[in-house]
Amino acid sequence: MQYLTGKLLVAMPGMMDPRFDRSVVFLCEHSEDGAMGLIVNKPTPEVDTHELLSQLGIEAEGAADALKVHFGGPVDHGRGFVLHSPDYSSNSATLQVTEGVGMTATLDILEDIATGRGPSRAILALGYSGWGPGQLESEFQANGWLVGEAEPEIVFHADAGAKWTAALKAMGVDAIALSSDAGHA
Numbered sequence: 001m002q003y004l005t006g007k008l009l010v011a012m013p014g015m016m017d018p019r020f021d022r023s024v025v026f027l028c029e030h031s032e033d034g035a036m037g038l039i040v041n042k043p044t045p046e047v048d049t050h051e052l053l054s055q056l057g058i059e060a061e062g063a064a065d066a067l068k069v070h071f072g073g074p075v076d077h078g079r080g081f082v083l084h085s086p087d088y089s090s091n092s093a094t095l096q097v098t099e100g101v102g103m104t105a106t107l108d109i110l111e112d113i114a115t116g117r118g119p120s121r122a123i124l125a126l127g128y129s130g131w132g133p134g135q136l137e138s139e140f141q142a143n144g145w146l147v148g149e150a151e152p153e154i155v156f157h158a159d160a161g162a163k164w165t166a167a168l169k170a171m172g173v174d175a176i177a178l179s180s181d182a183g184h185a
Contacts, residue, residue, distance in 0.1 A: 003030045003031055004027050005029055005030045005031075005097065006026075006098040006101070007030075007147050007150055008024055008026060008147070008148045008150045008167050009023075009037065009146070010025075010148060010164065010167045010171070011144065011145060011164070012144055013175075020129075020144075024041040024163045024164050024167050025037040025038065025039050025040070025129050026040050026101065026150055026155055027150075028083075032133060033133055034131050034133050034135065034136070036128055036129070036130050036131075037128065038081055038083055038103075038128055038129065039070060039071055039125065040070065040083065040125075040160075041163035043068045043070050044071050047069040049064055049065075049069055053110060053114055056107060056110065058107070058111050058114050060114040064114045067113055067122055069124050069126060070123055070124065070126070071126065072127045072129065073125075073127045073130065074127060074129065076127055077126055078126075079105070079126070079127065080105065080110075080125065080126055081103055081124075081125045082104050082109045082119075082123065082124050083101055083102070083123045083155065084102050084103070084104065084109070084118070084119035084121060085101070085102070086101070088102065088104070088119035093105070093109075098150060100151075100152035101150060101152060102119075110124070123156065146173065148171040149171075151170060154166050
């Protein structure tokens with residue numbers, strides 16, 4: 001079995017779960033025990049970054065203005081994760097998923113971002129996307145996802161609305177040519 005940690009999942013048209021419609025998911029972990037990832041192209045305009053930081057007791061300076069809160073997935077909405085560039089590490093709390101993307105889920109990264117000492121590029125996600133053993137593989141067989149390389153330029157692209165098309169283009173796939181029907185030989 002090929003594990004896909006550090007790859008992008010790109011939702012196919014016709015994705016049955018509307019929460020994942022046109023989603024781009026960065027896989028932080030994939031093993032025989034299941035998978036965990038963060039949706040990187042669904043900002044949540046109803047959650048204000050400064051208000052969220054204030055609720056956490058973090059005084060935000062202008063450095064936090066660029067940090068957008070994203071819907072990371074349908075599991076555990078009260079939990080936050082930060083995907084970030086490799087120029088930041090929080091002692092043993094940072095998981096370096098790929099050469100270009102790390103993940104930190106502790107408050108110190110938010111404090112560092114708020115004071116201008118954080119990573120140069122970051123996405124804050126509330127909640128995550130999770131799959132039990134074999135569940136993601138079943139979704140592949142049902143034509144739910146394409147898998148591509150997680151280029152940092154796509155993961156951290158400023159225009160969240162362009163990430164789905166950009167991820168497909170990086171795979172050499174034209175969105176117009178995609179079909180929601182699965183073929184079986």
